[in-house]
Amino acid sequence: MTTATTGIDRLLNLLQDKKDITLSGAAEELDVDKDQVQQWSDFLVENNRVMVNYKFMTPHLTLLDTEGRPSTEDERQLLSNIRQQQKKFSTAIKTRDAESAQDALKEIADLLDDIENEDLHDDILDEIQDYPRKLDKIGGQAPDIEGLQPSKANERREEKLKKEFAKLFGKLKQLSQQGQIQKAKKLLLQIQKKADNLDLSEGMRKQITNKIETAKHHLQAVKELKEGKSKS
DSSP states (O other), X not given: OHHHHHHHXXXXXXXXXXSXXXXXXXXXXXXXXXXXXXXXXXXXXXXXXXXXXXXXXXXXXXXXOTTSOBOSHHHHHHHHHHHHHHHHHHHXXXXXXXXXXXXXXXXXXXXXXXXXXXXXXXXHHHHTTXXXXXXXXXXXXXXXXXTOOHHHHHHXXXXXXXXXHHHHHHHHHHHHHTTOHHHHHHHXXXXXXXXXXXXXXXXXXXXXXXXXXXXXXXXXXXXXXXXHHHHO
């Protein structure tokens, strides 16, 4: 156990210096066999400290930062560049500059193609799923990006919102069952405000409105029932 711990520390120290190294390269640097490095790296992968990816069929070990992001210089630079373009996109959307927003999204797409880490690639893709819809609202047209078609972006956004509202209505039901009517009413107002401020599809807005009205009637009935019991 002591040897394994020491070996893991040695591998981490090596990755702090190299950031990215092949499995065989790490074994050579640490003067141990590849199977031993594989065991250490498996432990570090499970604890979200290291990522294993393949370049030309060769396994590479990449050190992850505290947020589970790749810490290699290239990946960090790509991520930094993407963040800059995301800011440009947001500014262009606010000023309704469709051309600049299109350019920023196209640049993000090009940078995204250079990211080899699949987890990081998918994280960023999730972050920009709503971009085509925002661009469409100001008269722009999103570039053809795999996994980022406007219809799919809207579907994913609506699915996410459905889960958020389901969670809120679940909490509302719990408060009602506990007899906490005032808290339930405040939460219902928050749900109403959230629905009013969001750009929802007609079908989803109708569904949420119906749930809100049903909840209002239910809370009123519970309140009257409590008041009736207290009088008796």
